[in-house]
Amino acid sequence: MNFKRTIIITGGAGFIGNHVVRLFVNKYPEYKIINLDKLTYAGNLANLKDIEDKPNYKFVKADICDFETIYKLMQDEHVDGIIHLAAESHVDRSIKDPFTFAQTNVMGTLSLLQAAKLYWESLPEKWEGKRFYHISTDEVYGALELTDPEGIMPPFSTKASSSKHHLAYGSKFFTEDLKYQPHSPYSAAKASSDHFVRAFHDTYGLPTVVTNCSNNYGPYQFPEKLIPLFINNIRHRKPLPVYGKGENVRDWLYVEDHARAIDLIFHEGKIAETYNIGGFNEWKNIDLIKVLINTVDRLLGRPEGADMDLITYVTDRAGHDLRYAIDSTKLQKELGWEPSLQFEEGIEKTVRWYLDNQEWMDNVTSGDYQKYYDDMYKNR
Ligand code: NAD
Ligand code: DAU
Numbered sequence: 001m002n003f004k005r006t007i008i009i010t011g012g013a014g015f016i017g018n019h020v021v022r023l024f025v026n027k028y029p030e031y032k033i034i035n036l037d038k039l040t041y042a043g044n045l046a047n048l049k050d051i052e053d054k055p056n057y058k059f060v061k062a063d064i065c066d067f068e069t070i071y072k073l074m075q076d077e078h079v080d081g082i083i084h085l086a087a088e089s090h091v092d093r094s095i096k097d098p099f100t101f102a103q104t105n106v107m108g109t110l111s112l113l114q115a116a117k118l119y120w121e122s123l124p125e126k127w128e129g130k131r132f133y134h135i136s137t138d139e140v141y142g143a144l145e146l147t148d149p150e151g152i153m154p155p156f157s158t159k160a161s162s163s164k165h166h167l168a169y170g171s172k173f174f175t176e177d178l179k180y181q182p183h184s185p186y187s188a189a190k191a192s193s194d195h196f197v198r199a200f201h202d203t204y205g206l207p208t209v210v211t212n213c214s215n216n217y218g219p220y221q222f223p224e225k226l227i228p229l230f231i232n233n234i235r236h237r238k239p240l241p242v243y244g245k246g247e248n249v250r251d252w253l254y255v256e257d258h259a260r261a262i263d264l265i266f267h268e269g270k271i272a273e274t275y276n277i278g279g280f281n282e283w284k285n286i287d288l289i290k291v292l293i294n295t296v297d298r299l300l301g302r303p304e305g306a307d308m309d310l311i312t313y314v315t316d317r318a319g320h321d322l323r324y325a326i327d328s329t330k331l332q333k334e335l336g337w338e339p340s341l342q343f344e345e346g347i348e349k350t351v352r353w354y355l356d357n358q359e360w361m362d363n364v365t366s367g368d369y370q371k372y373y374d375d376m377y378k379n380r
Contacts, residue, residue, distance in 0.1 A: 001055060003032040006079050010036045010064055010112065011086030013043035015221040016135070019259040020083060025051045027263070032056050034077060036070075037086060038063045041372075044364060047220045064108035071115040082116055083266060084109065085135045087193075090224050091186045092376060095318055098185035105189035106196070109134065113200045120206070132197070132208045133266050138251070138278065140191040140212060141174040142181030143321035146249060156280045156329070163342040168282055169249045173327035174212070176274045183319045201272050209269045211261070213277040214326045217346065218255035219353040223365060224372070230289060231354045232361055234296040234307050241377050244316035246286030249323040253279035254346040257339045264335050275335075278326025281343050286311075295351045314380035 005028075012021040012035030024033050037043045039061055051057055062069045064086050073079070087105045088094065094101045113132065120130045151167030182191040200206040223229045230240050261277045269275060283291075289311065294304045331337045341349075354361060 003056065004030040005081060006032040006034065006077050007081035007083060008034045008036050008073070008079050009083045009085065011043070011084075013037040013039055013045055013047060014085065014089070015042070016216055016255055016258060017085045018047035018220055019218070019255050020085065020262050021048060021057070022051055023256075023259045023263055025054050025057045029056050032058065032077070034058045034060055034073070034079070036060045036062050036064070036073070040088075041368065042089065042222050044220075046360065046363065065103060065111050067111040067115055070112060071119060074115055074119040079119070080129055081131045081133070081266065082112060083133045083135070083262065084112055087190070088186070091139075091184045092224070092317065094184055094186035094189070098189075101185050101189040102192075105186075106192045109193035110196050113196060113206065117200060117204050117206050121204070127205060127207045130207050131266065131271075132200070132206055133262070133269075134194065134197040134208065134210045135262065136194050136210055136212045137187065137190050138174050138212050138214045138276065138324050138326050139184065139187035139321065140180045140182050140194060141178045142183055144172050144174070144323040144325055145170050146247065146323045147171065149247070154280065154282070156327075158280050158332070158338040159340060159342070163281070163344055165283070165287075165343065168325060169284070169323055170325065173325045174276060174278075175327045176212075176276055176330055183321055198272075207271045209265060209271060210274045211265055211277050212274065212326075213258055213261075214251035214253050214279055214324055216255045216258050217252050218350050219357070220360075221255070223361065224376075226285070226288075227292065227350065228354055228361075230292050231296055231351055232365070234293055234310060235300065235355065237307065237310065239312040240289060240310045241312055241314040241380060242286060242289060243314060243320060245313065246284065246289065247322075248285050248320060249282050249325065250285065250288075251278050251325045252281050252283060252288070252343060252346075253277065253339060254341045257341060260340070261331065261337050264337050265331075268335055275331045276326045276328045277331060277337075278328045279339050279343070280328070281339070282323075282325050283343075291347060292351065295347060296355070299351055299355055314377070
C-alpha cells in the first residue's frame with residue numbers, strides 16, 4: 001500500500017503517546033504511523049489494543065538512543081515526519097536517577113535529530129515536506145510565584161475555563177519568550193533537548209517545531225503520577241502522600257486536548273516556532289485531591305468525602321516547583337486551538353476510566369511497581 005506520509009511517533013506506548021498514535025492512525029488512514037518505543041516500565045502495548053491491527057499502524061521496539069537502528073528505519077520506511085514524545089517523564093525518578101534522564105532525554109533526542117538530519121539531507125528534495133516535532137514541557141520555564149493564594153480571575157476565557165473553578169494563583173504566566181530556568185534533573189534534561197532541537201534548525205536548517213505543555217491527565221497514565229496514583233489509592237483506601245502542604249499549583253489539560261493540539265501543530269505550526277499548550281486550568285494540589293476524593297467516593301457509592309482522612313502530608317519533593325501556569329494565547333490566536341473539556345467533565349471521565357479499568361491498573365502495578373512505590377514513599 002502506498003502511503004501519503006510516513007511518520008514515526010516516539011514513545012507511542014506511553015501515556016500521551018498512545019492518545020497521539022490513536023488519533024493519527026484513525027484520522028489519517030492515508031498516513032503510515034510507526035510507533036517507536038523501547039517499552040520501559042512506562043510503555044505498555046495494551047494501551048493500543050484497539051488499533052494494533054490497523055493497516056496503517058506499525059510498532060517497532062527500539063531505543064531512541066540507538067542511532068543506527070533509527071537511521072536505517074528512516075531510510076527503509078522513507079520517513080518524512082517525526083513526532084517525538086519518548087522520554088523519561090517522572091520528576092521523582094529523576095531526583096533519584098538523573099543519569100537515565102540525561103541519557104534518554106538528551107542523548108536520545110540528539111540521536112533522533114542526527115538520524116533525521118542525515119537521512120533528509122541525503123534526499124534530492126532535502127527538507128521539503130519534512131518535519132521534526134519535539135514535545136516538551138512547561139517545567140523548562142522553572143516555577144512561577146504564588147502571589148494570590150486565594151486565587152484571582154485569570155485574564156483568559158475559553159470553553160474549558162468557564163468551569164466553576166476558574167482561578168489563577170498569580171498574575172504571571174509562562175509565555176514562549178521566557179528564559180529557561182529548569183530546577184529538576186527531569187526539566188534540565190528536557191530543556192537541554194529543546195536547545196538541541198532549536199540548534200539543529202539554526203545550524204543545519206532542520207525543519208523543527210517545539211511545544212511546551214502543562215500537566216496532562218486522562219486514561220492510561222502510569223500510576224506514579226498524582227492523579228492515577230491517588231485515584232487508585234482512594235479506591236483501595238490507601239494513604240494519599242501529599243508533598244509539603246499541598247499548596248503547589250499545576251495547570252491541568254485533558255490528554256486528548258493535547259493530542260488535538262499536536263495534530264494541529266504538526267500540520268499547521270510554523271517551522272522553528274515554539275507554542276505553549278495549557279489548560280487555562282490552575283489547581284492547588286490539595287483542592288484537586290479533594291475533588292478526586294469526592295468523585296471516587298461518589299462513583300463507588302461511598303458517602304462523598306468519606307475518604308478525606310486518607311490525606312497524609314509527607315516530606316516535600318526536593319526543589320518542588322511552586323506554580324506552573326501556561327499562557328497558550330499564541331496557539332489560540334494563530335492556530336485556533338483551545339481546550340474542549342471543562343475540568344469537571346474531564347475529571348469525571350478520568351476517574352470513571354480508572355475505576356472501570358482495574359485490570360489495566362493491576363497489570364501495570366504488578367512486577368516491580370510495588371518495590372518502586374515502597375522505595376519512593378518509605379522515608380517521606
Ligand atoms: P510516559 O512516561 O508515560 O511515556 C514515555 C514513553 O517513552 C514510554 O512509552 C516509554 O516506553 C518510552 N521511552 C522511554 N525511554 C525510551 C527510549 N530510550 N527509547 C524509546 N522509547 C522510550 O510519558 P508521557 O507522560 O506520555 O510524556 C510524553 C512526553 O510528553 C514526554 O516527552 C514528556 O516530557 C512530555 N510531557 C508530558 C506531560 C505530562 O503531563 N505527562 C506534560 C508535558 C510534556
Ligand atoms: O508540567 C508538565 C509536567 O507534569 C510533565 O512534564 C511531567 O512529565 C509530568 O510528570 C508532570 O510533572 P509534575 O511533577 O507536575 O507531576 P506529578 O503528577 O508527579 O505531580 C503533580 C503535583 O502533585 C506536584 O506538585 C507534586 C505533587 N505530588 C505528586 C505525587 C506523585 C504529590 O503531592 N504527591 C505525590 O505522590
